[in-house]
Amino acid sequence: METILSYILFLTSVAVILVTFFFMKNRGLPKGPWTLPFIGDTALSDNKKFIFFLRNLESKYGHIFRFRQGSRHVTAVGGLENIKQVLEQKSLLPYCHWSNYITKVQAIQGPSWNGDELLKVLSQMSTQTADNFLKEKSTLEATILEEVRFLQRELSADKCRPISMLNIVSDAVYNIVSAITIGERLEFDRPSCRRFKQCLQEISRNSNFGFSENGVGFLPQVSPKKSSKLQDSIKYVQEFLEPRLTNHKTSLVKKEIPDYIDVCLNYNAREGKIINDEGILQGVINLFTSGCEPTISLTMWLFLLMTRYPELQKKCRHVISMQVQIRDDECVSWGARDKLPFIFATIQEAQRFSNPVPYGYPYEVSSEIEVGNYRIPEGDLLLLNYRSCHMDYTYWKRPAEFRPENFTDSDGDLIHHEAFLPYGLGHRTCGYKNIADQVLFIVFTNIISKFNLRAPEDNPNPSLTAEEGLIRYPKSYHVIPYPLEDEKQ
Numbered sequence: 001m002e003t004i005l006s007y008i009l010f011l012t013s014v015a016v017i018l019v020t021f022f023f024m025k026n027r028g029l030p031k032g033p034w035t036l037p038f039i040g041d042t043a044l045s046d047n048k049k050f051i052f053f054l055r056n057l058e059s060k061y062g063h064i065f066r067f068r069q070g071s072r073h074v075t076a077v078g079g080l081e082n083i084k085q086v087l088e089q090k091s092l093l094p095y096c097h098w099s100n101y102i103t104k105v106q107a108i109q110g111p112s113w114n115g116d117e118l119l120k121v122l123s124q125m126s127t128q129t130a131d132n133f134l135k136e137k138s139t140l141e142a143t144i145l146e147e148v149r150f151l152q153r154e155l156s157a158d159k160c161r162p163i164s165m166l167n168i169v170s171d172a173v174y175n176i177v178s179a180i181t182i183g184e185r186l187e188f189d190r191p192s193c194r195r196f197k198q199c200l201q202e203i204s205r206n207s208n209f210g211f212s213e214n215g216v217g218f219l220p221q222v223s224p225k226k227s228s229k230l231q232d233s234i235k236y237v238q239e240f241l242e243p244r245l246t247n248h249k250t251s252l253v254k255k256e257i258p259d260y261i262d263v264c265l266n267y268n269a270r271e272g273k274i275i276n277d278e279g280i281l282q283g284v285i286n287l288f289t290s291g292c293e294p295t296i297s298l299t300m301w302l303f304l305l306m307t308r309y310p311e312l313q314k315k316c317r318h319v320i321s322m323q324v325q326i327r328d329d330e331c332v333s334w335g336a337r338d339k340l341p342f343i344f345a346t347i348q349e350a351q352r353f354s355n356p357v358p359y360g361y362p363y364e365v366s367s368e369i370e371v372g373n374y375r376i377p378e379g380d381l382l383l384l385n386y387r388s389c390h391m392d393y394t395y396w397k398r399p400a401e402f403r404p405e406n407f408t409d410s411d412g413d414l415i416h417h418e419a420f421l422p423y424g425l426g427h428r429t430c431g432y433k434n435i436a437d438q439v440l441f442i443v444f445t446n447i448i449s450k451f452n453l454r455a456p457e458d459n460p461n462p463s464l465t466a467e468e469g470l471i472r473y474p475k476s477y478h479v480i481p482y483p484l485e486d487e488k489q
């Protein structure tokens with residue numbers, strides 16, 4: 001009897017110690033669901049389910065919550081003030097971009113590099129490339145306009161017929177990013193270029209937040225079939241890029257603007273440390289995967305919104321025609337933007353309303369930080385919920401509606417909003433936001449000033465619900481492009 005009693009006493013003491021330890025360890029941590037240790041929530045194996053999972057937790061726990069994925073904890077922070085507080089604390093490291101995990105390019109290894117250093121250098125190369133293109137305004141504009149003319153030609157060829165614009169819009173965007181990264185226009189009637197784009201899209205759309213590397217090893221994040229398809233895509237992309245890298249090394253042709261590969265090679269020639277070939281290719285792939293999909297998504301949202309709200313489309317066209325003289329073969333240029341605040345307001349409202357990158361790209365907490373009344377421990381992954389800022393009643397009237405007037409004052413001038421963060425905030429902010437703004441403005445103005453985009457009769461009110469994921473796309477839709485010059489006759 002005595003033995004049983006001491007046994008019970010021992011077990012009770014252990015339980016009390018464990019409960020106290022658990023309680024102390026979790027004190028001050030954000031609330032979240034209980035999940036199995038080491039396994040976490042399997043919903044995260046699918047990006048779409050993952051976004052719904054985050055939304056559910058947000059409605060249950062509010063702007064700040066924490067959950068487990070495998071052996072890692074993830075904290076999500078929403079609300080403008082919370083996001084600003086987190087970013088001020090400077091204890092964050094950019095967590096590898098999600099596509100790095102999927103591409104598995106080990107660019108970093110070398111005696112003098114470590115992972116964080118290489119990411120930093122690749123990011124510097126990316127910023128320098130963007131700066132070069134922004135300095136040479138006319139070349140960048142000429143590149144975008146070349147793609148606009150292709151788009152216009154394609155729409156004219158399909159005039160008065162229902163078409164999905166996704167393919168032609170994505171060709172245009174891939175070509176702009178291709179000019180920036182590898183200095184080449186991709187000829188999409190060549191099967192190799194088409195396959196290159198398909199493979200990059202496969203990589204972008206099937207990437208996850210990179211949890212698999214730190215998550216549960218024994219629960220597959222992507223199915224084996226999908227995984228082998230992805231590996232094939234990665235191999236193809238690398239094989240497509242390798243000869244281009246070699247050409248850059250041997251070519252003596254001086255370009256107007258050095259592309260990303262040139263910037264990396266110039267760095268290697270200047271500095272003692274070398275970014276190896278895999279590193280350069282990783283940077284190129286990163287730029288394609290970070291840059292193309294949000295730009296395509298937003299352009300598709302803009303055209304969808306114009307089709308859904310024909311009166312607004314008419315107003316945009318009218319505003320452009322009042323301010324800019326466009327003769328037959330001329331285009332609206334970036335220089336016209338100051339005269340067109342309403343157009344900018346429409347584009348910005350499309351960015352706010354559609355939230356193409358709702359959670360930005362993840363961070364890792366390098367030493368404990370505070371947010372609100374909570375602490376976020378070292379080692380957590382951190383997601384910043386930018387979408388929450390765009391949907392906050394404190395900053396926006398009727399945030400669930402699409403209202404370009406959110407961005408104009410009573411005189412029609414453009415208003416700056418602190419809570420408008422389509423390109424993120426802090427050290428991971430999109431370094432290409434000025435280029436992206438130019439692309440959106442030039443493509444948008446030059447398509448709607450030449451075409452009336454109408455919804456097909458069988459679907460007069462196309463849905464505004466999104467295809468959820470790391471990048472939010474509109475659901476697939478069709479438009480009928482009517483050339484305005486035909487309508488005038």
Ligand code: HEM
Binds near residue numbers: 180425431433
């Ligand atoms: C409308 C189009 C675009 C949108 C909405 C967008 C949005 C974003 C956002 C939200 C982030 C993450 C910011 C954060 O987490 O704080 C980001 C990062 C980034 N974006 Fe963009 N972006 C766009 C276009 C582009 C383009 C055209 C390029 C390049 C050609 C580009 C390259 C990058 C890069 C390199 C990063 C950093 C990725 C990293 O830290 O791993 N983006 N962008």
